[in-house]
Amino acid sequence: MWFLTGFYALFFYFAIIVLVAGVGYKIYEYARTPAPLKVPTMPAPLTRGGVVLRILSEVVLFRSLFRSNKWIWLFGWMFHFALLLVLLRHLRYFIDPVWGWVALIQPFGKYAAFAMVIGLIGLLVRRFTVERIRYISTPSDYLILVLLLVIGMSGMMMSFVVHTDIIQLKAFFLGAMSFNWQLIPSDPILLLHLTTVFLLMIVFPYSKLLHAPGIFFSPSRNQVDNSREKRHLAPWAAELEKAEAK
Amino acid sequence: MAKADIEIPEMREYPVIPILKPDAMKGDGPFVAKADFQTVLGYPGELVDNWETKAVEKLGDLLSCFRSLRVYLDSCVHCGACTDKCHYMLGTSDPKNMPVARQDLLRQVYRRYHTLPGKFFGKMGWQWGLDLIGAKEMDKAVLDDWYNYYHQCSQCRRCSVFCPYGIDTADISMAAREIMASIGKGQKYCNEIIGKVYRIGNNLGLPEPALRDTLEGLEEDIEADTGVAVRLPIDEKGAEVLLITPSADFFAEPHVDGLMGYAKVFHEAGISWTLSSYASEGANFGMFIGSYENMRKISLRIRKAALDLGVKRIVFGECGHAWRVAYSFLNTLAGPFDFLDPKYPVPQHICEITYGLIQEGKLNFDKSRNDDMVLTFHDSCNVARASRMGNVPGGQFIIPREVIKAACNHFYDMDADTIHDQTFCCGGGGGLLTDDLMDLRVKGALPRMQALKNVVEEHGVTHMAAICAICKSQFTKVLPYYGFNMDKIVSVHQLISNALILTGQEEG
Ligand code: HEM
Ligand code: SF4
Numbered sequence: 001m002w003f004l005t006g007f008y009a010l011f012f013y014f015a016i017i018v019l020v021a022g023v024g025y026k027i028y029e030y031a032r033t034p035a036p037l038k039v040p041t042m043p044a045p046l047t048r049g050g051v052v053l054r055i056l057s058e059v060v061l062f063r064s065l066f067r068s069n070k071w072i073w074l075f076g077w078m079f080h081f082a083l084l085l086v087l088l089r090h091l092r093y094f095i096d097p098v099w100g101w102v103a104l105i106q107p108f109g110k111y112a113a114f115a116m117v118i119g120l121i122g123l124l125v126r127r128f129t130v131e132r133i134r135y136i137s138t139p140s141d142y143l144i145l146v147l148l149l150v151i152g153m154s155g156m157m158m159s160f161v162v163h164t165d166i167i168q169l170k171a172f173f174l175g176a177m178s179f180n181w182q183l184i185p186s187d188p189i190l191l192l193h194l195t196t197v198f199l200l201m202i203v204f205p206y207s208k209l210l211h212a213p214g215i216f217f218s219p220s221r222n223q224v225d226n227s228r229e230k231r232h233l234a235p236w237a238a239e240l241e242k243a244e245a246k
Numbered sequence: 247m248a249k250a251d252i253e254i255p256e257m258r259e260y261p262v263i264p265i266l267k268p269d270a271m272k273g274d275g276p277f278v279a280k281a282d283f284q285t286v287l288g289y290p291g292e293l294v295d296n297w298e299t300k301a302v303e304k305l306g307d308l309l310s311c312f313r314s315l316r317v318y319l320d321s322c323v324h325c326g327a328c329t330d331k332c333h334y335m336l337g338t339s340d341p342k343n344m345p346v347a348r349q350d351l352l353r354q355v356y357r358r359y360h361t362l363p364g365k366f367f368g369k370m371g372w373q374w375g376l377d378l379i380g381a382k383e384m385d386k387a388v389l390d391d392w393y394n395y396y397h398q399c400s401q402c403r404r405c406s407v408f409c410p411y412g413i414d415t416a417d418i419s420m421a422a423r424e425i426m427a428s429i430g431k432g433q434k435y436c437n438e439i440i441g442k443v444y445r446i447g448n449n450l451g452l453p454e455p456a457l458r459d460t461l462e463g464l465e466e467d468i469e470a471d472t473g474v475a476v477r478l479p480i481d482e483k484g485a486e487v488l489l490i491t492p493s494a495d496f497f498a499e500p501h502v503d504g505l506m507g508y509a510k511v512f513h514e515a516g517i518s519w520t521l522s523s524y525a526s527e528g529a530n531f532g533m534f535i536g537s538y539e540n541m542r543k544i545s546l547r548i549r550k551a552a553l554d555l556g557v558k559r560i561v562f563g564e565c566g567h568a569w570r571v572a573y574s575f576l577n578t579l580a581g582p583f584d585f586l587d588p589k590y591p592v593p594q595h596i597c598e599i600t601y602g603l604i605q606e607g608k609l610n611f612d613k614s615r616n617d618d619m620v621l622t623f624h625d626s627c628n629v630a631r632a633s634r635m636g637n638v639p640g641g642q643f644i645i646p647r648e649v650i651k652a653a654c655n656h657f658y659d660m661d662a663d664t665i666h667d668q669t670f671c672c673g674g675g676g677g678l679l680t681d682d683l684m685d686l687r688v689k690g691a692l693p694r695m696q697a698l699k700n701v702v703e704e705h706g707v708t709h710m711a712a713i714c715a716i717c718k719s720q721f722t723k724v725l726p727y728y729g730f731n732m733d734k735i736v737s738v739h740q741l742i743s744n745a746l747i748l749t750g751q752e753e754g
C-alpha cells in the first residue's frame with residue numbers, strides 16, 4: 001500500500017511540476033516575443049477595454065467558432081464548460097474546509113460530467129465522420145479525446161456506480177500537498193482516473209492544449225486597432241532603425 | 247496558359263463544400279526567381295548547400311521575432327472550423343488548401359525541430375513518436391509542398407476570421423515564403439516586381455517620362471470630356487497632398503478611370519496634390535514575401551517622397567494590400583510622421599477623402615450618369631480584414647458603399663456571408679497575380695463568381711465595383727471564364743468620375 005501511495009504521490013508532484021513549469025515557460029516565451037506589426041483581424045476594437053471584451057467573448061462564448069460552425073461550437077462549448085464546472089467541483093478534494101461556493105456547485109459539477117462526455121463523444125464522432133476533419137486529424141488528436149473520455153467516464157463511474165473512499169482520497173491529497181503522506185485508496189477505477197489525469201497534465205505544455213494560454217496571446221485577437229494614432233515598434237525593429245541611423 | 251487547359255469549376259445555386267480530391271493541385275508552383283532577382287532583395291541566388299538546416303534555423307529566427315508565429319503554430323487544435331473557409335479549397339477541392347492543412351506544412355517542421363517532444367523523438371529515431379505528434383523531417387518533399395501550397399494562399403485572412411484563436415494562415419504563408427527566399431527559393435513574380443520598385447520606382451517599371459506622358463494624356467481626356475482643365479501633377483513641391491497609388495492606375499483598365507476620379511475629386515475640393523515619380527507605387531510586395539526588411543525599404547520611399555516634396559498629407563489610392571501596409575504598418579515601418587499636418591490621420595484613403603467631401607456637401611453629382619449600371623461591391627480582403635477607414639470599426643465597409651451610393655442609383659449587396667469581413671478573395675491576391683498561376687486563379691475565383699451570379703440573377707446587377715488594383719486586374723482576366731463580360735468590373739472612383747459635375751462643366 002505504501003508503495004502505491006508513494007508512486008502516486010511522486011507521479012502527482014511530477015505532473016504538477018511539468019504542468020506549471022511547462023505552461024509557465026510557454027507563457028513567458030509568448031510574452032517575451034514581440035508582435036512587430038499591427039495585425040488584428042478587422043474590424044477590431046479601438047480601445048484596450050474593447051479588446052478585453054473581444055477576448056472574453058472568444059473565451060466565454062467561443063464567438064468566432066460560433067460564426068464558423070454550429071456543430072463544432074455546440075459540442076466544443078458543452079465540453080469546455082462542463083469541464084470547467086467539473087474542475088471547480090474537484091476543488092473540494094484539495095481544500096479544507098471547503099469554501100461555500102464550492103459546496104454549492106457540487107450537484108451541478110456532478111451532472112456536468114454527462115455534458116462533458118457527450119461533448120467529447122460528439123467531437124470524436126465528428127473526427128471520424130467528417131471527411132475534411134478526418135483528413136487533418138493526427139493520432140494525437142484522437143488520443144487526447146480518448147484520454148479525456150477515459151478521465152470523464154472513470155470519474156462518472158466513481159460518482160454514480162462504484163464509489164471510492166472519498167475521505168481517504170482527500171487525506172491523500174492534503175497529505176501529499178503538506179508532505180505528510182497518507183494512504184491512497186486502491187480501487188482500480190480511481191487509479192485509472194488519477195493516472196489519466198496526471199498524463200493529461202504532463203502532455204499539456206507539449207501539445208495543442210496550449211490553445212488555452214495561446215488564445216490570450218493571439219495578435220489577431222488581442223491588438224487594439226490604433227495603428228494610425230500610435231506608433232507600434234518592436235524592440236528588435238527599433239534596434240534595426242538605430243543601427244541604420246549610424 | 248490557354249483558356250482550354252483550365253477546368254473551370256461548376257457554379258451551383260447553393261455553394262456546397264466539395265468532396266476532397268487529394269493532390270488535385272500538386273505541382274511545381276509558380277516560376278522560381280532567378281539569381282539576379284534574388285540577390286537584389288538580399289537573398290541567395292539559388293538553393294544554398296545544407297538548405298535543410300538553414301531553413302530550420304530561419305524558422306527559429308522568425309519564431310523569436312514574431313509572436314504570432316509562435317502562438318499560431320502551438321495553438322491549433324485541429325478543430326476543423328476553417329476547413330471550408332478558403333476560396334482555394336472551395337475552388338480546387340485539394341485538401342492541402344484547407345487553411346489548417348496549409349499551416350500544418352510548416353507546423354510539422356516546427357514540431358520536429360522546435361518543440362521538446364519533436365527533438366526527443368527525433369534524437370531517439372522514434373518514427374512512431376514523430377507520427378504521433380505530426381512532426382516531419384525537413385526534406386525535399388516538404389520544401390516542394392511548401393513552395394507549391396504556400397503559393398496557393400492569397401493571404402486573404404478569411405480563415406483567421408473563423409478560427410477560434412484567430413490563427414492567420416496569411417502570416418504563416420508569409421513566414422514560409424520568407425524562409426524559402428532566404429534559402430534561395432524565392433518566387434519570380436514577386437521578387438522581380440520588388441526589384442523594379444528599387445530600380446525604377448514602381449511595379450510596372452514605368453520611368454518618369456512615361457508617367458508624365460500618361461498623365462498629360464489623361465488631363466487632355468478629362469478636358470475633352472468636361473471642358474474643365476483638371477490637373478494630374480507629378481513631383482510638384484509644396485503640394486498639400488502626396489497621392490500614392492498602385493502603378494496599375496496609370497494605364498490598366500478600369501484602374502485608370504479611377505485615377506481620373508481621384509483627380510476630379512481633388513480638383514473640385516480645391517486640394518493641391520501631387521504624385522511622386524520616386525514613390526510611384528502604392529503596392530508593397532514586401533508583405534507578400536513576408537519580408538519585414540523589404541516591406542520597410544519600400545515604405546521608406548514614401549517617407550522620403552513626402553519629405554522631399556514637402557507635403558502636408560499622404561493619401562492612398564484604390565489598392566487593397568497597399569492600404570493594409572499603409573493603414574496598419576506605415577507608421578511602424580516608416581514613421582513617425584510628425585512632419586505632416588497633425589490635423590489629418592496618416593495616411594488617409596482616397597475613399598475617406600471623397601466620403602468626407604460628400605458629407606460636407608462639397609461634391610455635386612448627377613447620379614443618372616451611372617444609370618446604365620446596376621452595381622454591387624466587392625470588399626477586398628486586405629481592406630476588409632486588415633485595415634479600417636474612418637473612425638468607427640467597420641468603416642471600411644460603410645465608406646466605400648456610401649461613396650458608391652452617392653454616385654449611383656442602383657446598388658445591391660451580395661449575400662451577407664460573402665461580404666464585409668466574410669468577403670471572398672478575388673483569387674489573385676497575395677502575389678499570385680501571375681500568368682503561371684492562371685489555373686489556380688480561375689478556380690479560386692469560384693466563390694466570388696457564385697455570389698456575383700446570384701445578384702446578377704436576383705437584381706439584374708450589371709457591374710461590380712472594387713477598390714483594389716489586384717482585384718480589378720484579376721476579375722478582368724477571370725470573369726470571361728465564368729461567362730461574364732470582362733468590363734463588368736469598375737473602379738469605385740470611376741463611378742465618381744462619371745457622376746461628378748465639376749464647377750464650370752458643360753452639362754451634356
Ligand atoms: C481558456 C481556456 C480554454 C479555451 C478558451 C478553450 C477553447 C477551445 C476551443 C474554442 C476549441 C475548439 C472547439 C472544439 O473542438 O471544442 C477547443 C478545443 C479543445 N480544447 Fe479547449 N479551451 C480552453 C481550455 C482547455 C482545457 C483546460 C482543456 C483540457 C484539459 C481543453 C481541451 C480541449 C481539447 C481536447 C480540444 C479539442 C477538441 C477536439 O478534438 O475537437 N481546452 N478549446
Ligand atoms: S489566408 Fe485566405 S487564401 Fe490563405 S489559407 Fe486562409 S483563406 Fe485560404
Ligand code: SF4
Pocket residue numbers: 321322323324325326327328329345346408409410411412413
Ligand atoms: S479553425 Fe483554427 S484551431 Fe481550428 S483547425 Fe483551423 S486553424 Fe486550427
